[in-house]
Amino acid sequence: MTRTFSSTGPLTLLEAALDALLHGVMPVTPRLVPLEQALGYVAAGMPPVVPAQPVRDIAAIDGWACRALDLVGASAYSPLVLPVAPIWVETGEAMPEDRDCMLQAGLVDCSGPMIQAAAEAVPGQGVRRAGEDMAAARPPMLEGKAIGVADLLVARKVGLSQLAIRSPRVRVIDVAADSHETFSMRLVVESLSASGVSIVGIETVERDAASIIVALDGEACDFLLLIGGTGDGHADVTAEALARRGVLIGHGIALRPGGTTAIGRLGKTPVVALAGSPHQAFAGFLALVQPVLDRLSGRSERPGIILPLSRKISSAVGLYELVLLGKERDMWTPLAVGDFSLDAMRLADAWLAVPGDSEGYAAGTPVSAFPLRNF
Structure with missing residues (x-):
């Protein structure tokens, strides 16, 4: 009651x-909105994304898809003739089935009768492995968190056109x-x-x-x-x-x-x-x-940022006093205590509330403050 x-x-x-x-x-109650309207809203729960991302190995650079074993010993001083012709692949394209690494364009010479490589590579070099971006059965959004631009990128990558928000x-x-x-x-x-x-x-x-x-x-x-x-x-x-x-x-x-x-x-x-x-x-x-x-x-708890105070905060007992803080050299600097000027409101990076049973905090005390801006 x-x-x-x-x-x-x-x-x-x-x-x-x-x-x-x-x-x-x-x-x-959650509702679905188009991706272009979801930025900044708090995400609700959604079914997990079943396929891993990417679903198969893809090229992480533009270049030549090769076999790492064919490149052992290759260098700029001692190029190696490749027994199997490399395949040109653009960033984001699927790796050919029998290729396990990528070489940059300038490291393969295709101008002569024999194709030569001028560098070694290890398996997986220049390759983004299947599931490396996101494992299977992961939620597309973090429930209770504000939706950011990276969330929208993930949603588009997995083929979603709408997101659940509260x-x-x-x-x-x-x-x-x-x-x-x-x-x-x-x-x-x-x-x-x-x-x-x-x-x-x-x-x-x-x-x-x-x-x-x-x-x-x-x-x-x-x-x-x-x-x-x-x-x-x-x-x-x-x-x-x-x-x-x-x-x-x-x-x-x-x-x-x-x-x-x-x-x-x-x-x-x-x-x-x-x-x-x-x-x-x-x-x-x-x-x-x-x-x-x-x-x-349904927003998850807002975490405070803990930093030491650059100078003390004096507070009246019996009242919760709000404090506006600026971030300077990894310290919180009090800008206003219990009375806010427009300038303090404009410059503040974070805020905290001093409990009514406290007289404040000494300089150097680590305090937890809630951001007013994106750090």
């Missing part, structure tokens, strides 16, 4: 907020306000797109509780995001609307930045209301939205 929190009580611990959001949430349907409600919150809405939508989700709708509503309540019951989705109206100002009515609709679980998370984020459940659908300022929305997305998207997409 989901635990209920008061919007006016003490701050909700981040762990409790995540437990409430993720309670009963399961990966969405792509949560996310609906976005923009609680209209001034321009800086419009920037936040775009930031969140672009972050969603980069996370491999299907955005089923973006709706802008007036900043009043009644309009927000009506918008909550829109098109069905797997995850509902609201942006704006979660602070303590007179016009910040998003949490009030969630409470009146019976959706609110908690308003005010023990998190910095992102502390005014509100969370809830609309039936079985997780709901997160992000603050309107860009740095607060960005932090709430990292700490609360991304874990829900990972669960819905």
Whole structure:
């Protein structure tokens, strides 16, 4: 049963907020998409590829297919006459049945009455053996991993035209306000797109509780995001609307930045209301939205990158503080702690959360951080 929190009580611990959001949430049903649409989405399970790749020995270079035994002792100073004529083969073509190595074009002289080789070779030289690229009965994709360009190459090589993905349907409600919150809405939508989700709708509503309540019951989705109206100002009515609709679980998370984020459940659908300022929305997305998207997409655990700190991180006890980090000379350098400037957000390579029971980390401490970019 989901635990209920008061919007006016003490701050909700981040762990409790995540437990409430993720309670009963399961990966969405896979669907097939064409290869050209699959890049960046999280792969679902697929039947294994039965044939090995390549299915037979192929040439790895352009050149002459030879028999290694015929080349023993051949050199540029003492060319050998070949008892059997070599066969020209292009890269990727099947090796002739009785040939086991390749020589480059300039190492075989076919200009005279006798064909001569000017180098030795060992069996398998210049050859890609059957099964060397991929053994038989291997899955074409790694379930739970984001599909990359190499995955698409494998899919095409084994003759697939579609891939199974899990792509949560996310609906976005923009609680209209001034321009800086419009920037936040775009930031969140672009972050969603980069996370491999299907955005089923973006709706802008007036900043009043009644309009927000009506918008909550829109098109069905797997995850509902609201942006704006979660602070303590007179016009910040998003949490009030969630409470009146019976959706609110908690308003005010023990998190910095992102502390005014509100969370809830609309039936079985997780709901997160992000603050309107860009740095607060960005932090709430990292700490609360991304874990829900990972669960819905069936994504495997995101591994952190462990590097020592170039300087210490000081953190307030009682709050999870998010830290933006830059990677410099195989060390993490703190760029922002608990309050993000736009410049820190732009330059950051990774982030971490300092637990509420910690005062931070000393310089040189190895810490695990989650990448914000592809290393």
